[in-house]
Amino acid sequence: MKITFQKGKTVNLLKKIKSYPRLGVVLLAFVAFVALGLPDGLLGVGWPSIRNSFSIPLDAIGMLLTASVAGYMASSFMSGVMLSRLGVGKVLALSCFLTGLALIGYTLVPQWWMMVLLGIVAGLGAGAIDAGLNTYVAAHFGEGLMQWLHASWGVGITIGPIIMTLGLSSLETWRFGYWVVGGFQIALAIGFTLTLPMWNQGHVRFPAHENAQPEKKLTDYQTPLSETLRKPCVWLSVLLFFLYVGAESSLGTWTYTLLTESRGVDKTLAGFFAGSYWFTFTIGRILAGLVAHRVGINKLVLGGLTGALLGAGLLIWNPAEIANVIAVGLIGISIAPIFPAMMSGTRIRVGDKYAANTIGLQMAATGFGTAVIPSTMGVLARHISLEVIPVYLLAVYVSLLGVYLLAIRPERAPSKGKVQPLAQIDSGK
Secondary structure, X not given: OOOOOOHHHHHXXXXXXXXXXXXXXXXXXXXXXHHHHHHHHXXXXXXXXXXXXXXXXXXXXXXXXXXXXXXXXXHHHOHHHHHHHHOHHHHHHHHHHHHHHHHHHHOOOOOHHHHHHHHHHHHHHXXXXXXXXXXXXXXXXXXXXXXXXXXXXXXXXXXXXXXXXXXXXXXXXXXXXXXXXXXXXXXXXXXXXXXXXXXXXXXXXXXXXXXXXXXXXXXXXXXOHHHHHOXXXXXXXXXXXXXXXXXXXXXXXXXXHHHHHHOOOOHHHHHHHHHOHHHXXXXXXXXXXXXXXXXXXXXXXXXXXXXXXHHHHHHHHOOOHHHHHHHXXXXXXXXXXXXXXXXXXXXXXXXXXXHHHHHHHHHXXXXXXXXXXXXXXXXXXXXXXXXXXXXXXXXXXXXXXXXXXXXXXXXXXXXXXXXXXXXXXXXXX
């Protein structure tokens, strides 16, 4: 028995078939972003107990952070190559499994140097997951979903301290937190493995004309990394993420110290607002996801930077104690949509051919920015004054604005050799 379809009906049927895995992949992506934030929330609460277990000094945490950042940057840098050779699904599955083993390994090793080495492994896994997910979402989904997925990271980094606190209070061990999160990562790796066909084949976008070829996705390109590194627009895009994440982590790192040691703000009040800094990210990104499609990428970024500049200016001015709280809150909710918006706009700035490699480079730059900018801020604060912190922060935001305006100039935004209008990108066309 032979079944025939008209050409137009066949294309429509294939579109419907291809759309079925979409919900499953979206849900798994949300879970994966939560999982990315979980380990980041464990270390701060667990560190006093960890250092007592290994009998190491307070500042030894720098060794673990450096090792993790090194692994993160290395895997992010090479993510474009890995994605083109293995596919998104396999990269995510292997990376989650690697991260899970490293986190559980933290609880089993008898020596501190072994935990530091495992930090490299955990960083390798986290960098590949982060870059892989961001590349996939930028290729297949809209700006609104990108905002909400990154809000899920805020959920993870909020839950992480709760898990660690539960282990310390109920079981009197920091290892419980890493057991739970490590096991969750391995379960997520199994989820990625079981859904490999969805990640690798489930999102081919069909063209408007039935005889045309399906549109090529960002993850389908196999552009040599050396070719990508020769593009000036790529380096501008990388610089954006170095500056942004450096500023983001700087405020999170130094807010409490600035408010309590230099401004005389009550420690309880300062701790509440410093601790809720990441929570404002979650709220900001949820709200941005509601309007991202209508507002567009450029307006989200430029509007966020405007709010950040105003907040930094208010923090420098410091007319009253309450102004500090307002400034920190304004900066937090303003910059929340910038990272996912710039990530979605990668293909606009550098073109589809170079986007996958560039996203990996951008994620590597986040690790470098996290290490360099807050550290430099700390050195200046020690030698000059803590009041240099908001001034430095304002300078970074001004630099970020300048680089962004340079990066979005039309001649620097080739998409397959041509400039693709922003409205067209936002609408998924």
